[in-house]
Amino acid sequence: MNHTQPTTYHRLAARDRPAGLPVMKQRWSRLLFLHWRVDPDLLRPLLPAGLHLDLHEGEAWLGVVPFLMERVRPVLMPAVPGLSWFLELNVRIYCHDDSGQPGVWFLSLDCNQPVAVELARNLFLLPYEHARMRYGGDLNATRYHCLRDGELDEAVYEYGPAGEIREAHPGTLEFFLLERYILFSRGRNDRLYSGKVHHPPYRWGPAKCDQWSTLPVKWDGLPEPHGPPESMLWVDHVDVHIFPLRRLPPTL
Known part of the structure; x- marks a missing residue:
């Protein structure tokens, strides 16, 4: 089946705030984006039809992204100590749907908050994994562990920041x-869904990374x-609104 390739218009339009109300608010902080070029033929079979x-x-990329989740709560509810602050590490590849909407396909999302894992699996149909995680240090030198x-x-x-911050x-x-x-996710009967997040454009800079691991990629097979x-790449923090999933049109 023919499909539309993402254009600059598609990529910029994805930043637009969607109609309706968000269901959650959260802050992502101390983000480290590590990426490797990967053979596209290795990644294509990981994506569902559609x-x-x-x-x-012409090149495909695989990302490993550790960061802190902060102030996670439903809209109109306060953050709750012990529930609203936790760690997440995702392994991700990049894809688009038939209409050219660009997004993320998560291979895994490790998390050390059991309630968040179960809610994300059920509400957003994402492949969250239970993990033991911890971090230390300051903004200039974060030490981050995941098992x-x-x-x-x-x-x-x-890791930490290592240069000029920009968009x-x-x-x-x-x-x-x-x-x-x-984000794209898959539910029962292989139904595909998309979910929108909205936040200001990332303010990023180069990252220094004195120690890194590809083990999460291995864990994903x-x-x-x-x-x-x-x-x-390094991002200090960004405040995010999370919108509900919407079902994608069936693939013909």
């Missing part, structure tokens, strides 16, 4: 990797990328 691999200048339940070895990251420009690799406002990350 989604297509999104490429930057998924059932695994033996721990993924460790030591990404359309057409750049940084824009392609960072400016993602749509993929070969670990060789060599250091080819892109390492």
Whole structure:
């Protein structure tokens, strides 16, 4: 079936706030975006029918993103100590639907808050995994640990900012990797859904990363990328509105 390739218009339009009311508010902070170029033929089979691999200048990218989740709560509700602050680490690839909407397909999302794991699995149909996680240090040198339940070895990251902070420009690799406002997920009977997040454009800079791990990729059943990350980006924080899932039209 033919499908529309994402254009600059599609990528900029994804930033627009959707109609209706958000269901959640949260802050993402101390974000580390690590990316490797990967053979597109390795990633295409991971996408369900109706989604297509999104490429930057003909190349596919795999991301590992550890960060802090803060002030997570339903709209109109206060944040709750013990529930609203936790850690998350996701493994992600980039895709688009038949209409050209660009977004993210998550291979996994490790999290150390059991209630958040179960809610995200059921409400957003995302592949969350229970994990033991912790972090320390300050904004200039965060040390971050993740051990998924059932695994033996721990993924460790030591990172911080390393340069000028700016916004990404359309057409750049940084824009392609960072400016993602749509997630795709799969429900019963292989039905596809999209969910929108809305936040100001990321203010990013290069990251220094003294220690990094590809273990989460291995945990997801993929070969670990060789060599250091080819892109390492840092974002201090961003405040986010989360909107409900919407079912995508069936693929013909």
